[in-house]
Amino acid sequence: MLSRTADHLFWMARYTERAENTARMLDVRVQYSLMPQSAQAEQQGWRTMLGVSELQSQFDAKYASLTQKEVLDFMVRDPDNPSSIASCLRAARENARAVRGTLTTEVWEIVNSTWLALQQHLKSRTFEHNPGQFLEWVKYRSHMSRGVTLGTMFQDEAFNFIRLGTFLERADNTARILDVKFRFFDSDTFEDGAQGEFYYLGALLRSVSAFETYRKVYRDAITPNRVAELLILDPKMPRSLVACLCGVVSNLQEVRNDLSHETERLAEELYTRLQSAQIEDILDEGLHHFLTRFLASIAELGNGIGRDFLLPVAPELPEEAPADTAPAASQTQTQTQTQTQVQAG
Amino acid sequence: MPNFYDEMYSNGETIRPHYTAFAEWLAQQPPNLIEQKRAEAELNFQRVGITFAVYGDNAGKERLIPFDIIPRVINAAEWAKLRAGLVQRVTALNRFLHDVYHDQAILKAGVIPREQVLNNAQYRPAMHGIKVPSDIYAHIAGVDIVRAGEGEFYVLEDNLRVPSGVSYMLENRKMMMRLFPELFARNRVAPVDHYPDMLLDNLRSAAPQGIDDPTVVVLTPGMYNSAYFEHAFLAQQMGVALVQGQDLYVDDDTVYMRTTRGPQRVDVIYRRIDDDYLDPQAFRPESTLGVPGLLRAVQAGRVGLANAIGTGVADDKSIYPFVPDMIEFYLGEKPILNNVPTYQCRKKDQLDYTLANLSELVVKEVHGAGGYGMLIGPASTQAEIEAFRARLLANPEGYIAQPTLALSACPTFVEAGIAPRHIDLRPFVLSGKTVSMVPGGLTRVALNEGSLVVNSSQGGGTKDTWILEN
Numbered sequence: 001m002l003s004r005t006a007d008h009l010f011w012m013a014r015y016t017e018r019a020e021n022t023a024r025m026l027d028v029r030v031q032y033s034l035m036p037q038s039a040q041a042e043q044q045g046w047r048t049m050l051g052v053s054e055l056q057s058q059f060d061a062k063y064a065s066l067t068q069k070e071v072l073d074f075m076v077r078d079p080d081n082p083s084s085i086a087s088c089l090r091a092a093r094e095n096a097r098a099v100r101g102t103l104t105t106e107v108w109e110i111v112n113s114t115w116l117a118l119q120q121h122l123k124s125r126t127f128e129h130n131p132g133q134f135l136e137w138v139k140y141r142s143h144m145s146r147g148v149t150l151g152t153m154f155q156d157e158a159f160n161f162i163r164l165g166t167f168l169e170r171a172d173n174t175a176r177i178l179d180v181k182f183r184f185f186d187s188d189t190f191e192d193g194a195q196g197e198f199y200y201l202g203a204l205l206r207s208v209s210a211f212e213t214y215r216k217v218y219r220d221a222i223t224p225n226r227v228a229e230l231l232i233l234d235p236k237m238p239r240s241l242v243a244c245l246c247g248v249v250s251n252l253q254e255v256r257n258d259l260s261h262e263t264e265r266l267a268e269e270l271y272t273r274l275q276s277a278q279i280e281d282i283l284d285e286g287l288h289h290f291l292t293r294f295l296a297s298i299a300e301l302g303n304g305i306g307r308d309f310l311l312p313v314a315p316e317l318p319e320e321a322p323a324d325t326a327p328a329a330s331q332t333q334t335q336t337q338t339q340t341q342v343q344a345g
Numbered sequence: 346m347p348n349f350y351d352e353m354y355s356n357g358e359t360i361r362p363h364y365t366a367f368a369e370w371l372a373q374q375p376p377n378l379i380e381q382k383r384a385e386a387e388l389n390f391q392r393v394g395i396t397f398a399v400y401g402d403n404a405g406k407e408r409l410i411p412f413d414i415i416p417r418v419i420n421a422a423e424w425a426k427l428r429a430g431l432v433q434r435v436t437a438l439n440r441f442l443h444d445v446y447h448d449q450a451i452l453k454a455g456v457i458p459r460e461q462v463l464n465n466a467q468y469r470p471a472m473h474g475i476k477v478p479s480d481i482y483a484h485i486a487g488v489d490i491v492r493a494g495e496g497e498f499y500v501l502e503d504n505l506r507v508p509s510g511v512s513y514m515l516e517n518r519k520m521m522m523r524l525f526p527e528l529f530a531r532n533r534v535a536p537v538d539h540y541p542d543m544l545l546d547n548l549r550s551a552a553p554q555g556i557d558d559p560t561v562v563v564l565t566p567g568m569y570n571s572a573y574f575e576h577a578f579l580a581q582q583m584g585v586a587l588v589q590g591q592d593l594y595v596d597d598d599t600v601y602m603r604t605t606r607g608p609q610r611v612d613v614i615y616r617r618i619d620d621d622y623l624d625p626q627a628f629r630p631e632s633t634l635g636v637p638g639l640l641r642a643v644q645a646g647r648v649g650l651a652n653a654i655g656t657g658v659a660d661d662k663s664i665y666p667f668v669p670d671m672i673e674f675y676l677g678e679k680p681i682l683n684n685v686p687t688y689q690c691r692k693k694d695q696l697d698y699t700l701a702n703l704s705e706l707v708v709k710e711v712h713g714a715g716g717y718g719m720l721i722g723p724a725s726t727q728a729e730i731e732a733f734r735a736r737l738l739a740n741p742e743g744y745i746a747q748p749t750l751a752l753s754a755c756p757t758f759v760e761a762g763i764a765p766r767h768i769d770l771r772p773f774v775l776s777g778k779t780v781s782m783v784p785g786g787l788t789r790v791a792l793n794e795g796s797l798v799v800n801s802s803q804g805g806g807t808k809d810t811w812i813l814e815n
Contacts, residue, residue: 116391
C-alpha cells in the first residue's frame with residue numbers, strides 16, 4: 001500500500017477517535033457542572049481540562065473569561081484549535097477524501113455525512129443550547145464510523161492502519177481523561193472520597209462508557225484506585241490502556257516491514273509491562289507521574305509508526321504549556337499536512 | 346417555431362419517436378414526485394461527495410454539478426453515425442501525433458504549415474523520435490460534439506490531453522437507475538457501466554514491451570483539483586493505486602512508488618496532470634505535482650503514459666481547422682463529422698473578417714479551456730464586444746473565431762417548469778489496439794436560458810445520455 005495512503009488512513013482514524021474523546025472529556029465536565037459547586041471550583045475544573053489537553057495558553061490568548069460557554073466554543077467549534085471537535089471531524093473527512101477509493105462506500109459516506117451534519121449543528125449552535133445532546137451525537141457518529149469500518153472493510157493493511165490509529169489515539173485520550181481527574185483533585189494519593197469526588201468519578205466512568213461495567217466488576221462503592229485499575233489494567237475494558245496496547249501490538253505485527261522492528265519492540269514492551277503491572281505499584285509511583293511517562297511512550301510509538309511506514313512525520317508541537325501545569329506538555333500529535341497546490345488538469 | 350433543433354419535439358409539438366416512451370412516462374408522473382426525486386438525487390450526490398472544485402474559490406471548496414433528470418436520448422442510427430465519425434477522427438489524430446513526432450510527412454506534403462506545428466507551445470521536441478507503445482498517443486479522448494440539425498453534428502473540440510467528465514457519465518446513469526428503475530424497463534438503453542474495465546484494458550496495453558502483468562496507477566494533482574472525485578473514482582473502479590507526484594520517484598530511468606513495504610515498480614501511469622507540471626526537470630521547474638525524471642523514463646521506454654506527452658499539439662484550436670485534412674491525408678476518407686468553419690485570427694484577412702463581425706461570432710482563445718476567456722458575440726453587450734476587440738487586436742495569434750452555431754436544446758427542469766436548454770455531448774473514445782467507446786457520453790446542459798456555455802465552471806449541468814438499442 002502507498003505510504004501516503006497509509007498515512008491518511010492512520011490519521012483519519014486518529015482524528016475520528018480524537019473527536020469522540022474530546023466529546024467524552026467535555027461530557028464529564030458538563031455532567032459534573034450540574035453538581036452544586038462554587039464558580040471558582042467550576043472554573044478550576046475547566047482549567048484542568050484545558051491543561052491536560054495542552055490548550056490552556058491558546059485558550060487564554062483568545063478568550064477573556066473562562067466559563068462553560070467559552071470552553072465549549074473553543075473545544076467544539078473553533079477552527080483554530082486543532083483539537084476542537086470541528087477541526088478533528090474536518091481533518092478526518094479530508095483524510096478520508098484523500099483515500100476514498102481505499103475505503104468502502106459505507107465508510108466514506110459515514111465520514112462525509114458526519115461532517116455535513118456537523119455544519120448544521122454548528123450553525124444552529126446545538127452545542128450551546130444542549131451540550132449533552134450534541135456530545136452524545138458526536139459519540140454516536142463515532143460509533144457508527146467504527147462499526148461500519150469493522151462491518152464492511154476488507155481486513156488488509158488498510159484496515160490495520162485504521163485500527164492502529166484508533167488504538168493509539170484512544171490510549172492517549174484515556175490517559176488524559178484519567179489525568180484530568182487526578183490533577184483536578186490536586187493529589188496523587190487516594191483518601192476516602194469527598195462527595196464531590198464521588199460524583200466526579202461517576203461522571204468520568206460514564207464518559208468512558210464504564211459506569212455499568214464498574215458496578216458489574218467491583219459490586220462495590222466507586223473508589224479512585226479501582227477506577228484507575230479498571231481504566232489502566234483491565235484487558236476486558238475496551239478503552240483501558242492495556243486493551244489499547246493489545247490492539248496496537250497485534251495490528252503492528254500485521255503490517256511489519258524491514259524498518260519496523262524497533263517500533264514493534266517498543267509497543268510489545270509497553271504492553272507486557274501493563275499486563276504484569278499491579279495498581280498498587282502504579283499508585284506508589286504516583287498516577288500522574290505514571291500517566292506522563294505513558295503519554296511520552298505513546299508519542300514515541302506514534303513517531304515510530306510515522307518513520308517506519310508513513311510519510312516522514314515531523315510532529316508539529318503545540319506551544320509550551322504554562323509552567324503551572326505538568327511536564328506532560330507537547331505530546332498531542334498532529335498530522336504533517338502535505339498541501340497540494342491547486343492546478344488545472 | 347424555435348430557431349434551434351429540439352431533441353425531444355419536432356415542429357415544436359410532435360414527440361420524436363425515440364422520446365415517445367419517456368414522454369408517456371413523464372406525463373403520468375405527479376409533479377410533486379418529480380420534485381421529490383430531484384431533491385433525493387441532490388442529497389445522494391452530496392452524501393456520496395460527487396463534487397467538483399471551482400478555480401478562484403477557496404481551495405477545497407466544493408460544489409455539486411446540477412443534475413437534470415430528463416435524459417438526452419439518441420437513436421441507434423444517429424449513434425452509429427457518430428460512432429463511426431469518432432473512430433475515424435480519433436484514428437487520424439493519433440496518426441497525426443505519431444507523424445509529427447517522427448517523419449512529419451504531413452508537414453513535408455504541405456498540408457499543414459510546418460511552423461504552425463513546430464512552433465506551437467504544445468509541441469514537445471523532447472518526444473521527437475521517441476517510440477510509444479502501439480504508436481498510440483491519445484489513449485483517452487473526450488470529443489465535444491454539438492448538434493445543429495437533423496443528423497448534423499459538429500465537433501467543437503478534440504480534447505486529447507486530460508479530458509474529464511466520464512465519472513459523471515457513470516454516476517448519472519447510476520442515479521437514474523436508482524431513481525427511476527421503471528424507465529429502464531420501458532426503454533432499451535445501452536449500458537455504460539463497463540467503462541472502467543475497458544479503460545483498464547486499454548491502459549494495460551500501454552505498458553512497455555515485455556511486461557506481462559503491468560502495474561497501472563492513476564496520477565492526480567491531489568484532492569484540491571477540480572476533478573479529484575473522478576481521479577479517485579476511476580482508480581477505485583479499476584482497482585489500481587491513486588498516486589500523487591510525491592508518491593513516485595524515478596531511479597535508473599524506472600518509475601517506482603513508495604509503499605509501506607518498500608518500492609514497487611510502476612509500468613503505466615494514467616496521468617491526470619498537464620504536460621507542463623509532469624516533470625520539473627523537463628518542464629516547469631516550480632511544479633511540485635510531478636515526478637522528477639519522468640520524461641527520461643518515458644524516453645527510455647521504461648514506462649507508459651496515458652495520454653502520452655505532447656498530445657496538446659493535436660487538440661490546439663490553431664490545429665483544429667486542419668483535422669478534416671488529416672483525415673483525408675492519413676485515411677483517404679471523407680470526414681464523417683463536420684468541423685465548425687474557423688477563422689484564424691493570425692491571418693490578416695480572417696482577422697479583418699472577425700473584427701467586422703464580432704457581434705455574430707464566437708471568439709475563443711487558442712489555448713483556452715473550460716469556457717473561460719471567450720466571446721459569444723450575439724449574447725454580448727456592445728461594451729463587452731469592444732473590450733474583447735481590444736484584447737483581440739493586442740494578440741491576434743491567440744484567437745480563432747467561429748460562427749455562432751444554433752446548438753440543439755433538450756427539455757430540462759428549470760424553476761419555471763420544463764423548458765428547452767442548449768446541450769452538447771462528450772463521448773469518451775479509447776484508443777489502443779483498437780478504437781472503442783461505451784455508447785453515449787456526458788451530456789452537458791447550459792442551465793441559463795439562451796446560454797450556449799455548458800461548462801460546469803460556468804453554471805452548466807449534466808444529464809444522463811441514452812443510446813437506444815434497436
